[in-house]
Amino acid sequence: MRGAMIHGPGDVRLEQRDDPRIEEPTDAVIRVVAACVCGSDLWPYRGANPVHRPSPMGHEYVGVVKQVGDAVTSIRPGDFVVGSFMASDNTCEICLAGYQSRCVNVRPMGALGAQAERLRVPLADGTLVATPGEPDADLIPSLLAASDVLGTGWFGAEAAAVGPGRRSRSSVTAPSV
Numbered sequence: 001m002r003g004a005m006i007h008g009p010g011d012v013r014l015e016q017r018d019d020p021r022i023e024e025p026t027d028a029v030i031r032v033v034a035a036c037v038c039g040s041d042l043w044p045y046r047g048a049n050p051v052h053r054p055s056p057m058g059h060e061y062v063g064v065v066k067q068v069g070d071a072v073t074s075i076r077p078g079d080f081v082v083g084s085f086m087a088s089d090n091t092c093e094i095c096l097a098g099y100q101s102r103c104v105n106v107r108p109m110g111a112l113g114a115q116a117e118r119l120r121v122p123l124a125d126g127t128l129v130a131t132p133g134e135p136d137a138d139l140i141p142s143l144l145a146a147s148d149v150l151g152t153g154w155f156g157a158e159a160a161a162v163g164p165g166r167r168s169r170s171s172v173t174a175p176s177v
């Protein structure tokens with residue numbers, strides 16, 4: 001399959017990469033329908049973060065499930081799914097407290113590279129949410145926003161206790177990648 005790889009500042013290449021496959025029973029493999037270029041992709045692109053070796057890019061994505069591992073129960077092949085930028089089990093104490101991006105089993109999706117034709121998603125039950133049916137094409141940008149910035153923004157608004165007609169009590173930075 002083809003996927004984006006960063007080799008150094010200003011050097012992103014579309015390359016032939018190995019097709020992802022189920023490696024753990026909790027995995028899913030999806031066909032990526034759309035993926036974002038995130039602000040945090042630009043840090044290494046601009047040289048603000050070092051690039052030690054050629055690395056896959058992308059962690060915001062929506063797609064169609066192609067295959068699931070034996071332990072996956074909440075999604076199935078053919079489902080259209082929105083994925084989180086951090087894979088999480090959604091069952092540990094930290095997840096249940098609402099901090100999925102800090103799950104004890106967390107895996108950053110950027111390491112797997114969502115800017116590609118296909119993507120392996122670990123902890124698929126906790127990481128992917130199926131939409132009711134296939135969304136219209138014009139809805140896909142909004143679903144992509146749900147993959148990262150909506151969650152980050154929501155967390156920030158909650159943490160700062162932002163409400164209608166009310167100033168935030170504190171200024172906090174939401175965790176992001």
Ligand SMILES: [Zn+2]
Pocket residue numbers: 088089090091092093094095096100102103104105
């Ligand atoms: Zn967890």
